[in-house]
Amino acid sequence: MIKDLRDPFIRFKDVDPYKLFEGLKTPCYVLDKKRLIENGIILKGIQDRTGARILLAQKCFSNYDLYNTLEPYLAGTEASGLYEARLGREEMPNKEVHVFCGAYRRDEIEEVIKYSDHIIFNSLNQLKEYGPLVHKRGKSVGIRINPEKSTQHGPEIYDPCSKGSRLGIPLSTLERDLDDELLSLIDGIHFHTLCQQNSDDLKTTLLEVDKKFSKYFKNIKWMNFGGGHHIVRSDYDIKTLEECIKYAQDKWNVIVYLEPGEGVVLNAGYLLSHVLDRYNNNGYEFIITDTSAACHMPDVVEMPYLPPLYMADLYGASNEVRLGGPTCLAGDNIGTYKFYDIPKKDDLLIFGDMALYTTCKDNTFNGMPLPNIYVLNEDNTFECLTDFGYNDFKYRLGKFKKNW
Numbered sequence: 001m002i003k004d005l006r007d008p009f010i011r012f013k014d015v016d017p018y019k020l021f022e023g024l025k026t027p028c029y030v031l032d033k034k035r036l037i038e039n040g041i042i043l044k045g046i047q048d049r050t051g052a053r054i055l056l057a058q059k060c061f062s063n064y065d066l067y068n069t070l071e072p073y074l075a076g077t078e079a080s081g082l083y084e085a086r087l088g089r090e091e092m093p094n095k096e097v098h099v100f101c102g103a104y105r106r107d108e109i110e111e112v113i114k115y116s117d118h119i120i121f122n123s124l125n126q127l128k129e130y131g132p133l134v135h136k137r138g139k140s141v142g143i144r145i146n147p148e149k150s151t152q153h154g155p156e157i158y159d160p161c162s163k164g165s166r167l168g169i170p171l172s173t174l175e176r177d178l179d180d181e182l183l184s185l186i187d188g189i190h191f192h193t194l195c196q197q198n199s200d201d202l203k204t205t206l207l208e209v210d211k212k213f214s215k216y217f218k219n220i221k222w223m224n225f226g227g228g229h230h231i232v233r234s235d236y237d238i239k240t241l242e243e244c245i246k247y248a249q250d251k252w253n254v255i256v257y258l259e260p261g262e263g264v265v266l267n268a269g270y271l272l273s274h275v276l277d278r279y280n281n282n283g284y285e286f287i288i289t290d291t292s293a294a295c296h297m298p299d300v301v302e303m304p305y306l307p308p309l310y311m312a313d314l315y316g317a318s319n320e321v322r323l324g325g326p327t328c329l330a331g332d333n334i335g336t337y338k339f340y341d342i343p344k345k346d347d348l349l350i351f352g353d354m355a356l357y358t359t360c361k362d363n364t365f366n367g368m369p370l371p372n373i374y375v376l377n378e379d380n381t382f383e384c385l386t387d388f389g390y391n392d393f394k395y396r397l398g399k400f401k402k403n404w
């Protein structure tokens with residue numbers, strides 16, 4: 001059943017996960033250090049061959065206890081605002097911090113600049129207001145452009161090139177408002193248009209950027225290709241990515257940055273859960289798990305997608321079961337799976353590819369607990385990073401004494 005090297009469960013080829021995870025209280029996340037390193041080696045190879053620099057997008061994964069593990073393979077971190085910038089500076093202190101934000105606050109901009117090396121603006125207003133200050137503090141200024149070339153086929157909420165998007169400055173706005181003084185503030189160009197995509201779509205985007213915006217690139221020092229590159233996926237075309245990097249380097253004499261999130265932590269985590277109940281209603285078989293899609297894997301509901309589940313969806317299996325969380329939300333469905341043997345009450349379920357957009361995005365809706373976070377070391381030992389409980393639910397909601 002292990003399909004290829006990038007199978008989410010390849011780790012369990014040599015070790016029985018049911019034995020390995022026996023006794024862990026669920027729900028819990030398990031972050032796979034070995035897989036993180038394997039991903040890191042692929043990313044390091046690209047950087048070594050091309051001179052490009054790859055950053056971790058922290059909005060996807062910010063379990064800083066593992067930044068040490070990732071640091072040798074990365075040029076730094078990317079942040080969505082002040083807190084992530086600070087986290088990147090604190091936890092990967094010897095590497096670069098880049099920040100993009102839809103709009104910066106006046107009362108935070110000094111602190112953002114303090115933690116960051118590159119500050120990327122989403123409008124010419126913000127460039128004008130804060131660009132000179134960024135330079136005065138010795139940091140680099142970029143703008144995010146919108147090439148208006150959609151290469152996505154998924155839901156619009158993940159497509160910054162969808163019609164009416166607020167993200168990135170389109171060509172028409174630059175042609176209308178960019179004067180020489182503003183242009184002289186710009187050290188680098190950022191675009192982010194992809195989501196879980198291959199390098200053919202990057203190439204399409206880059207050629208569009210070239211066609212539309214190249215006239216503004218005479219003096220830029222860097223170009224940031226954003227995130228959404230599914231680099232460590234088995235069918236990802238690394239050669240085309242490296243050609244794109246080289247194209248930009250040769251044409252504009254820039255340092256190229258990439259800032260994937262998923263592309264760093266793909267398949268490097270699991271979410272463990274137990275079966276709480278199983279029943280049949282109107283001919284449908286149901287399993288209620290002790291994990292909630294809405295709370296613990298929100299992208300499953302938002303995207304939506306079917307998370308990989310160990311020993312399910314096996315070829316030829318015919319027993320169909322609907323898995324869902326214990327919350328009151330009608331839409332708290334994990335998905336419909338096929339099994340040879342349907343799991344029973346108290347059986348362990350192992351969801352794969354659960355390092356991305358989970359631990360940094362989960363919530364306590366319905367009073368659901370936050371799953372504890374474990375690290376699975378290369379030698380199959382564990383470390384628990386957290387000790388979540390009732391207090392973590394309560395303290396966010398009122399006058400809770402933080403004396404615990």
Ligand SMILES: *Cc1c(COP(=O)(O)O)cnc(C)c1O
Pocket residue numbers: 057059060078100192194195196226227228229259260261262263
């Ligand atoms: C979301 C985002 C990323 C990371 O995206 P992934 O799909 O996780 O690779 C990088 N840069 C920006 C600006 C983003 O918004």
